Amino acid sequence: MMKRNVLVIGNKSLKDVTDDICAPVERFPSKGWVGMFLGAKMLLLFYICILASVVGIGIGLLGVNHPVFWGTMIVTFVFWIGIGHAGTLISAILFLFRQKWRTSVARTAEAMTVFAVMTAGLFPLLHTGRPWLDYWLFPYPNQRGPLWVNFRSPLLWDVFAVSTYATVSMVFWYIGLVPDFATLKDRAKNKLRRSVYGALSLGWRGTAKNWSHYEMLYLLLAGLSTPLVLSVHTIVSFDFAVSGLPGWHTTIFPPYFVAGAIFSGFAMVVTLMTLVRIGFKEFQNYITLDHMEVMNKIIMTTGMMVGYAYASEFFIAWYSGNQYERFVFINRAFGPYGWSYWTMVTCNVIIPQLFWFKKLRRSIPVMFVVSIFVNIGMWFERFVITVTSLHRDFLPSNWGMYAWSWFDTGVLVGSFGMFLTLFLLYLRLFPAISIAEIKPVLNVGYDDKGGHH
Amino acid sequence: MASKGIAGIWLEEHAILNATRKTRESGSTKFEVISAYPIHGMEEAAGIQRSWIPYVTMVAGSVGLISGLLLTWWTSAVDWAVNVGGKPFFSLPAFIPIMFELTILFAALASVGALFYACKMPKIDPPSIDPDLTSHKFAIFIPHNDTGYDEAKLEKMFKDLGAVEVKKTEF
Numbered sequence: 001m002m003k004r005n006v007l008v009i010g011n012k013s014l015k016d017v018t019d020d021i022c023a024p025v026e027r028f029p030s031k032g033w034v035g036m037f038l039g040a041k042m043l044l045l046f047y048i049c050i051l052a053s054v055v056g057i058g059i060g061l062l063g064v065n066h067p068v069f070w071g072t073m074i075v076t077f078v079f080w081i082g083i084g085h086a087g088t089l090i091s092a093i094l095f096l097f098r099q100k101w102r103t104s105v106a107r108t109a110e111a112m113t114v115f116a117v118m119t120a121g122l123f124p125l126l127h128t129g130r131p132w133l134d135y136w137l138f139p140y141p142n143q144r145g146p147l148w149v150n151f152r153s154p155l156l157w158d159v160f161a162v163s164t165y166a167t168v169s170m171v172f173w174y175i176g177l178v179p180d181f182a183t184l185k186d187r188a189k190n191k192l193r194r195s196v197y198g199a200l201s202l203g204w205r206g207t208a209k210n211w212s213h214y215e216m217l218y219l220l221l222a223g224l225s226t227p228l229v230l231s232v233h234t235i236v237s238f239d240f241a242v243s244g245l246p247g248w249h250t251t252i253f254p255p256y257f258v259a260g261a262i263f264s265g266f267a268m269v270v271t272l273m274t275l276v277r278i279g280f281k282e283f284q285n286y287i288t289l290d291h292m293e294v295m296n297k298i299i300m301t302t303g304m305m306v307g308y309a310y311a312s313e314f315f316i317a318w319y320s321g322n323q324y325e326r327f328v329f330i331n332r333a334f335g336p337y338g339w340s341y342w343t344m345v346t347c348n349v350i351i352p353q354l355f356w357f358k359k360l361r362r363s364i365p366v367m368f369v370v371s372i373f374v375n376i377g378m379w380f381e382r383f384v385i386t387v388t389s390l391h392r393d394f395l396p397s398n399w400g401m402y403a404w405s406w407f408d409t410g411v412l413v414g415s416f417g418m419f420l421t422l423f424l425l426y427l428r429l430f431p432a433i434s435i436a437e438i439k440p441v442l443n444v445g446y447d448d449k450g451g452h453h
Numbered sequence: 454m455a456s457k458g459i460a461g462i463w464l465e466e467h468a469i470l471n472a473t474r475k476t477r478e479s480g481s482t483k484f485e486v487i488s489a490y491p492i493h494g495m496e497e498a499a500g501i502q503r504s505w506i507p508y509v510t511m512v513a514g515s516v517g518l519i520s521g522l523l524l525t526w527w528t529s530a531v532d533w534a535v536n537v538g539g540k541p542f543f544s545l546p547a548f549i550p551i552m553f554e555l556t557i558l559f560a561a562l563a564s565v566g567a568l569f570y571a572c573k574m575p576k577i578d579p580p581s582i583d584p585d586l587t588s589h590k591f592a593i594f595i596p597h598n599d600t601g602y603d604e605a606k607l608e609k610m611f612k613d614l615g616a617v618e619v620k621k622t623e624f
Contacts, residue, residue, distance in 0.1 A: 013589065014489070014588065014589035015585075015588060015589040018489075018587075018588040018589060139524065139528055145533050146532065146533065147533060147535075148528035148529065148532065148533060148535075149528075150529075150535070150537055151525045151528065151529050151544075151547060151548055151551055152529075152537050152538075152540055152544050152547040154550075156551075157550040157551065157554075160550065160551050160554040160555070161550065161554055164554040164555075164557055164558045167558060167561075167562070168557060168558065168561045171561060171562065171565055172561075175565060175568070179489070179490070179587070182587045183489065183587040183588060185587075186581065186584035186585070186586070186587045186588070187584065187587075187588070198577075198578055199577075202569075202574045202575035202576070203573075203574055203575050203576025203577060203578070203579045204572070204574065205487065205572070205576075205579055205624075206487050206488055206489060206586065206587060207485040207486060207487050208473070208485070208486035208487075208488070208492075208495045208496070208499045208501060209485070209499075209501055209571075209572075210571075210572045211488065211490075211491040211492075211495070212491075212495075212496055212501045212503075212504055213504045213506055213567075213568055213571045213572060214491065214568065214572070215491050215504075216503075216504035216506050216507065217504075217506055217564055217565065217567070217568045220506065220507060220510050220560075220561075220564050221561060221564065221565075224510075224557050224560055224561050224564075225561075227553075227557070228554075228557045231550070231553060231554070231557075235550055238550075435489075435490075436489060436490040436491070437490070439489065439490040440490055440491065440492075440493060
């Protein structure tokens with residue numbers, strides 16, 4: 001029988017686990033954290049200014065214009081929504097598959113999901129141009145007839161998909177946090193801390209009956225989140241695929257988008273986890289190199305799936321015999337936006353191949369750099385899909401380029417400020433590894449305690 | 454509602470499982486086992502029945518599905534039917550995503566509501582037997598109104614089962 005590697009290094013006792021995971025929440029913030037937080041917060045303030053201008057002066061500050069009416073906002077929306085998918089994959093799908101290694105990364109991956117969806121959610125709302133009328137997106141009785149929303153439109157499916165996803169993933173994350181908040185409350189040294197975490201813990205008591213219901217609910221939410229996460233990126237891909245535009249109108253889009261989402265999300269998890277491991281040394285025993293290696297394997301696998309999708313898409317464009325389809329793809333690779341296509345291919349397909357070597361996929365600096373490249377590549381994938389399909393229309397008189405302005409750069413860069421501010425606050429205020437979930441898997445790999453069954 | 458009673462505290466997972474089994478065999482019906490994490494095999498030891506939350510999920514999910522269908526059908530085909538690109542007023546395939554999302558939304562939120570109901574949450578500052586029970590200790594609590602409640606006997610039983618501490622408390 002194969003021996004399992006230990007999930008938690010150092011033969012920890014139950015008390016060690018509580019102490020280790022609560023430590024970052026209970027001690028004074030380190031200089032590194034404060035530095036990163038100030039940086040992220042400055043970026044967030046910059047982002048707020050940029051968005052205020054875009055709302056106040058108008059969407060025309062961005063480069064969207066005839067013929068490219070979908071630009072940075074939509075590209076970056078799909079990018080962040082995709083990032084979110086890895087969190088749900090880790091917390092729900094790997095839970096259903098009984099992958100015990102997921103336990104120590106699930107909480108943070110899910111926090112990433114929640115913040116990524118929050119970051120993403122702003123874009124379609126602002127992209128409407130008049131965000132103060134965004135409540136029109138929802139079907140509510142109104143004085144215009146009532147004139148209802150068009151349920152045949154994929155854009156409206158998106159409203160339902162993204163808002164359901166945001167709600168359910170937030171609830172799932174919070175339910176996971178409840179017992180840990182109770183732990184933090186019981187450890188609290190001062191009254192304010194006790195009241196805040198006590199309120200957040202909702203009066204959780206941890207009786208066997210409570211745990212029985214709790215575990216059932218956790219399983220149910222994992223079971224509900226699994227089809228939900230697959231549906232969300234499927235519906236995002238419908239925004240493109242249901243239209244009649246060559247380059248968008250393909251049946252491969254739903255699986256291709258879902259694979260890409262998982263790919264980019266895992267890259268973001270690796271980026272963040274390498275930093276968390278450096279910042280919080282005690283977490284290195286919980287998020288081990290084995291964990292990072294498994295995630296790198298997933299990155300390489302999904303990277304090749306995405307690469308296969310690029311190839312198959314190109315092949316079908318040629319094989320279909322549809323001259324518009326064929327033109328779009330040849331133009332994508334060799335037209336004026338060819339540089340973005342090859343950036344995408346290099347970052348997403350070629351660079352992750354480094355992970356074939358065990359040494360490289362267990363090296364923190366290597367995986368950090370690769371994950372950054374994957375993030376860049378996946379942003380470009382959405383850019384390629386959105387912009388290159390639009391900039392060459394059926395009529396050459398409609399041809400044009402996307403007029404990238406520095407507000408586009410501001411929106412893209414600033415969104416990281418929002419995400420990182422939320423994420424850094426989370427690391428300081430919430431237990432970043434699930435205390436209650438890691439305890440039952442403590443014995444995995446330690447033979448004398450009967451860890452494997 | 455806090456009630457008075459007696460509690461024993463243990464430090465080992467296998468000890469609490471054994472103590473739970475013995476407490477149940479002793480005839481106590483209202484005992485509570487408190488732990489910082491779900492213990493494998495506790496349901497059998499404490500005689501806890503399978504949670505009823507899945508039934509709530511099922512019903513709420515079905516309600517969500519039907520609401521999605523009714524919402525899309527009534528707004529698109531009945532209340533003010535608008536011809537969109539010559540498509541049928543009742544375009545069922547296009548309504549499936551809405552129906553699906555509402556199924557998930559209703560099912561998830563109702564299940565969480567069911568957990569709140571089952572665990573009597575939220576509750577403001579419930580009494581705690583020991584602050585370490587959310588970290589590394591385990592406890593069994595027997596309320597004073599349980600059948601055959603006898604403090605001296607229970608204290609002896611807890612001690613015999615290896616409890617490191619026995620105290621009269623509220624929970």
